[in-house]
Amino acid sequence: MRIPACLFSFLLLSSSAYAGGVDALKNFIGDTRTARAAFTQTVLDQNGKLRQKSEGTLAFSRPGKFRWVYQKPYEQLIVGDGSKLWIYDADLEQVTVRKLGEALGSSPAALLAGSNNIEKHFTLKDAGSSNGLEWLEARPRSKESTFETVRMGFAGNTLAAMELKDSFGQTTLLKFSGMVKNPAVNAGEFKFTPPRNADVITE
Numbered sequence: 001m002r003i004p005a006c007l008f009s010f011l012l013l014s015s016s017a018y019a020g021g022v023d024a025l026k027n028f029i030g031d032t033r034t035a036r037a038a039f040t041q042t043v044l045d046q047n048g049k050l051r052q053k054s055e056g057t058l059a060f061s062r063p064g065k066f067r068w069v070y071q072k073p074y075e076q077l078i079v080g081d082g083s084k085l086w087i088y089d090a091d092l093e094q095v096t097v098r099k100l101g102e103a104l105g106s107s108p109a110a111l112l113a114g115s116n117n118i119e120k121h122f123t124l125k126d127a128g129s130s131n132g133l134e135w136l137e138a139r140p141r142s143k144e145s146t147f148e149t150v151r152m153g154f155a156g157n158t159l160a161a162m163e164l165k166d167s168f169g170q171t172t173l174l175k176f177s178g179m180v181k182n183p184a185v186n187a188g189e190f191k192f193t194p195p196r197n198a199d200v201i202t203e
Contacts, residue, residue: 020126021136024154025111029118034061037179041070046169060113064100065190079192080104080113086192095194098203108150108164111138127151133160 036059043052054073060066064083070076075090080100087096104110110121118124121142127135133153140147146166153161158179164172194200 021134021152021154022124022126024134024159025118025124025136025152028159029062032062032181034182034185035059035179036183036185037176039177040175042173044171044173048171051170059185059189061185061190062113064104064113066109066113067189077192079190080109081190081192086194088192088194088198093195093198095198095200096203097200107145108147108162111150111152122150 036057038055038057040055041053042050045051052073054070056068056070056072058066058068064080066078066080068078070078077086077088077090079086079088083100085098085100085104088094104113111118118138122138122140124136124138127137129135131153133155135151135153138150138152140150146168147164148167149165151163152159153163158176160176162172162174164174166172
């Protein structure tokens, strides 16, 4: 089953100026309860060769509720309902479900849709400015995390990009557009019922 290298990202922040990326992230966590955005995702191998490019939309409601919709090149839906994580591959007619707490933990998703206590799971440091963005670097404290580092880039009051390096040497690049901060969300967006004909795998 194909599972994207990361589960999600996006968002607007309320302040227009920050001392650095860490301050931007903490302000975001304090101010943003819900968000919507479009994204493009590019996965590069350890030699910088393109492995996959995809795009889609996302929405979240902190803490622990989110919905990632991959539209191209194949359809995939990832839903966190607050207690469970659902991953649905439409073309395979397959659903994988696991406990959200275990799946979220030190994953990149926890930086955006997790609880306020992010430093319990990550060490954070400012990573300077490049490409017009202010960056921070987050390293998971858990040795079981499949990610070595997560970089988040902010343009003014907007989270514009993320770079994720995993333990296999791959780099996942995420770019966000059309972000809306604290929109009204429907609770039904963060619920998932497996299609009748889908195979359901519980992990």
